[in-house]
Amino acid sequence: MSKLYIIVERKEDWSSYYPSEDVITAQDYLEQANEQDNGKRVQVINLCRNQKYLGHGYYCSLLTESRGHKVIPSVRTLSELSRKSIYNLALEDLDKLLSKALKGHPYSSADSFTLTLYFGRTDIEALQDLARQLFEAFPSPLLLVDFRRNREGWHIGGVKLGAIHKLREEQEDLFANALDGFSRQVWLKPRVREKYRFEMAILHDPKEDFPASDAKALKSFVRIGNRLGIDVELIEKKDYSRLAEFDALFIRETTAIDHHTYRFAKKAESEGLVVMDDPRSILRCTNKVYLADLLKAHKLDMPKIEILYKENAAQLSTVAQRLGFPLVLKIPDGSFSRGVIKVSNQEELTKASTELFERSVLLLAQEFFYTEYDWRIGVLNQEPIFACQYFMSKGHWQIYDHSAGAAEISGDFRTVPIQEAPHEIVELAVRTANLIGDGLYGVDLKQAGDRLAVIEVNDNPNIDSGIEDAILRDDLYALVLEEFIRRLELQRNGQRW
Template sequence: MSRLLIVVDRVKDWAPYYPSDDVLTFDQYLQFSSPSTGRVRVINLCQSARYLSQGYYCSLLAEARGHHVVPSVLTLNDLGRKGLFSLELEELDSSVVNWLEASGAAIDPASDDRDATHEVRIRTYFGQAEQPELKPVARALFERFPCPILNVVFKRRKQWQIESMRPGAPSDLDEHEQDLFAAAFDGFSSMVWRKPRTRRRYRFDLAVLVNPEEDMPPSDQVALKRFEKAGRKLGINVEQITRRDYMRLPEYDGLFIRETTAIDHHTYRFARKADAEGMVVIDDPASILKCTNKVFLADLLKNNKVPTPKTMILSKDRKEAADQVMEEIGFPVVLKIPDGAFSRGVTKAENEASLRAGLRALFKQSALVLAQEYLYTDYDWRIGVLGGRAIYACKYMMVKGHWQIYQHGDASIESGDFETLPTYEVPKNVIQAALNATRLIGNGLYGVDIKQSGNRVAVIEVNDNPSIDAGVEDRFLGGELYTLIMQEFLSRMEEKRRR
């Protein structure tokens, strides 16, 4: 279980806010004894962050004690180096620049010179700004320089840039700003407002990363609630977070990603940060890296003799690519971009004209394209593998009149039917192919897509973030499926704590 501490210079600095036993003065923090188990998170709200000040020593001591502190010593040092944040803002959204232009007061009010110096001062609170137009800037600065209160000065000479940034403290704030700070703090870490009795109910905290706006998330809300219920029965406090909670990750003992992953995406950054913090992560960054790029995965499976459809990796610079596909694979052939998901970026070519047209279209999106032998089946197997063992099995049927499980229309996405079976009813060679493929990836949670034609079995791909929806993947096991996954988190978090 993690604990959150708030460190201030004096007791009265926290007087305007909700009382909490987690608020310590700097002197009290000096005497603080870390618990033998669990993680400790420190919010350093001391007034001065200058070198060798109390605020500086607070962050320094926190790091020496293995506590996760905001701001870190690195952040305090970086805020003293103007070269790191003298950033030109010309590429920011026009609404940001327009707001700065409207708010900036010329240092010489009588001057009409466009090159005259203008200045705007703002405060941000845990990456939040009072002005809606500045929210993207505030969030970006907090991700780069995580600091509870940040005083930012913008200046425009010939163009807008950040002139200075320095940490702020609660004692700097007026009554209106205190409300803004309290709201931002509440959003940043709701744990500080929990009653101690509630907090002690759980041994571990698990963050579940979701995107409420995602059209086809890996788990629907019913499934997410079932994960929460299963976790809490095991003593795990399961809490949904979004991409805005990036800096809160060290509060938790584990991260479960239930948002579609990609390398150039915040899901990968979350996985890397959680892994660096020593948290249990499913899926871990190595699994995301290996699974989300079909080129990497195809090469990995081929070199390790895992059965797959005949596959070629094509380069846009190879003029004879289409000829080579026709010669080595033939028709029909499936073309894929490396990072497509849910049947996106996948097309089937039935003849030379559609092959060349498909390659032209996909090479506009990617320098490499996969060409893969088309194996006709009425369904694809999806074998769910966790920690090296198969835990569920589904047959995903093709959309009626279509060759894929998903069919993307202009305004909707259609999916085929499904059948969920116990793993002991799945042909052994299908299960074995799934296990052989996932051993090359890691020991996380994977969904292995496999085609079976007679005695032939071929692994199509390994998904690092497989779908687990209520009434589909859990159709056979019911609540036990969620318990199996939460039990895996529990075992791994207990192992981490013992180290």
Template sequence: MSRLVIVVEKPSDWGSYYPSDNVVAAADYLRGDVGAEGERTQVINLCRSYKYMGTGYYVSLLAEARGHKVIPSVRTINDLRRRSLYGVDIEDLNAQLGKFLPEGSRDASDFGLLVYFGRTHYAPLEDLAQQVFETFPCPVLRIEFERQRVWQIAAIKPASLHTLTDDQEDAFAEALDAFSKKLWRKPRARRKYRYDLAMLQDPDEQMPPSNRKALKQFIEAGKALDIEVDPVGKRDFARLAEYDALFIRETTAINNHTYRFAHRAEREDMVVIDDPVSILRCTNKIYLHDRLRSRKLATPRTEIVFRDDARKLEALPDLLGLPIVLKIPDGSFSRGIHKVETPEQLKAAAEQLFQHTALLLAQEYLYTEFDWRIGVLDGEPLYACQYFMSRGHWQIYDHAPKGGAGKGAVRSGGFKTLPVREAPSEVVRLALRASNAIGNGLYGVDLKVAGDRTVVIEVNDNPSIDAGVEDAYLGEDLYLRIMSEFLRRLERKRLGVRD
């Protein structure tokens, strides 16, 4: 459990709120270490200014030197100070403003918005406020907007507690309470674990990487190794720094919160699986194909097709033969993939998929009854599975089964889990080479054996680990092995040893 320390520049800045032992003056914080030795401490720096080498700057600087988690961090302070730097970070946010502020929604050509710990009372911009806070974690931010042809963010600036009006003070207090709820609450009488691990999950995800029973198994395995595994969701981004490690058990993508979680965890020097580099390398099939090809690893014959290259599209049957498999770069669980058997089907499928991407992956079709999946952890084989094609379908997952339960119905084929030693040696060797091209995390390498050819289909950074499937041979030991790798990395980190 973390201790919360709220630092204000002058005691009068807290005058509108109830006195609290958690609130200390900046001078007192700077004079000595606040918190017992080894106690996890979260510092909220509410100084009036974060000017370089000013009081607020030194509060964050010394907090980091003392091993305290502080908001804002020195990096955030510097990023906000350098407009040229944060201008790059907010490019995506600017692109989204048209959705949040449609033309004609406001008559003004500029306006400002206060954001308290990622929260705002202006409903159309709630999501944007949260994203700005995730990019620049700072207690109070003022976002300034301007409109020329379109709305865009003109500036993002820290705001001071002592400048708030009564209504704004109420909004700040409400946001602070929500942000610090876990830290404010009275600690339960419970065992104190050596390490705390955040396990990111989405209970509402239709096809999560781990089912509920598997998630419980990870929690139990963590307990056995003195690691508390705490399930968290995307709304817990601001709390991430409280933990020692992050384990992502939610389908990853570069353009959603899973990547932001991984990137933030890495910046906080946490142990993280999946790490952001692995997510980047695995979630885009074009990037992955290029990386595997550069390592001279066997893959199906593949061509990259550009949206405006009609000549290349027409040439695909001669280059790859028919049928051809067309893939969007960021599909998962067999989504965004079409098998085409005629030039007409090829053209129609490409037109449909090019609505979502500028490039497509086209591959030769290799028929097999099942795909191999080799689980790899830190460069070592972990489990071996055979995933069979869905009945009457050419893929493992059929997203439009006949007689299905309607929209969203998904049917999958059977599976067989076996000891790694019983998998063909050439399959395991190629899987290890492919995973080594990505990193040293947890991967699921998909391969096909067609005739005398063994090829890599893809490497998954966030492999499925479901109770009753991938653990069918190893059982509880599968979860213990993964948690043991977290423990090994946490111990090495504590000793200052880098992998």
């Protein structure tokens, strides 16, 4: 059984449409007793005129959540649309789609126009994909989207909620059809999930060059998750608005602070999901300046390192005296060997720093510490779970050789049982990971004779088929998923893991 409420602020707001027993005024909804729905799924469509903070619409959306009902727009959507500085974060990648969609369209000759979206639908076919993505970002019955053109091209100038009492006659037909389609979709028979205790989303990018898990590994997470009672679904960037549907989020995409992966982690955490990588781990691991300072403070060995400042040119003439040549320059948030340059003399240092300072006002200068391979120790909830040796790319000093251009190559690998990895390597890796948190990490270390050095900590370490899982196989995926289950069960019981 299911129930639908369509909330209007005034009865006359619905006068243009067929009478419906689903329609209820905001005042009547607010005054309803908060009764249990006896297992019914309740969907609320909030069409109030006043959706501002502490207005009728705001309180209706707020109370739907306390009553366990699903509502559009949610309080979160109302809050995000109230401040352009917030909703602009979700729009940053849509401008390119807009310029492409409008190419050759009659609107392309204008300087601006406003588009009304009805449950993510538009009568302009070229903009339908954009409309869908806007609805996924801000699920709302009516959205007014302002488009403006400048020298760089088209961009979204603003997004705000629409109101049904302001619709023109032809718009009322579009809204009615969209409402009918949406209400039918809402009550489609839900997926059978009796055998599943939890639902997990795995965020991935099928087009990523160096994903955290390859396609076969992702299938293993899905397969083994189902076996353990988790309904695992692969999601992508476009599924941002669906996060609240899940109990947990597992990020299998390269993370960065100024990136949608961080926004996913933040939103999932605020929605009460169990998250790996959690926002704090992303923040701490993706910036090598933070890591260098953290390791130094805890007296953990690492290659000698200095921070270079764009505004302090004098450092460049003296850093080699302290670190020696060759040395390595790094941008703070590089990954997979990108943004890392080895320099052998002062001329190369000047040239490389000029290039990298275009991307960051801080750089790291690091002692060149060559070994044939790096150790990667996987750590989950402060316990080691896998050990790999990643060998340098043939004829190169890094694991990934980006100088090959389109034919980027990486070195070989060897996976060993944790108990066969050097005890001091594993111990140092766990100590280092524990400084970050209790999530899933990959700690990279070098060993040369008696010297051990921590290189970095990865917040979403690779788990690829045939590599990291070479020893444990399915048990490695189970270890990760069982940790999610442990946390979910504790959370369900009102406890913190």
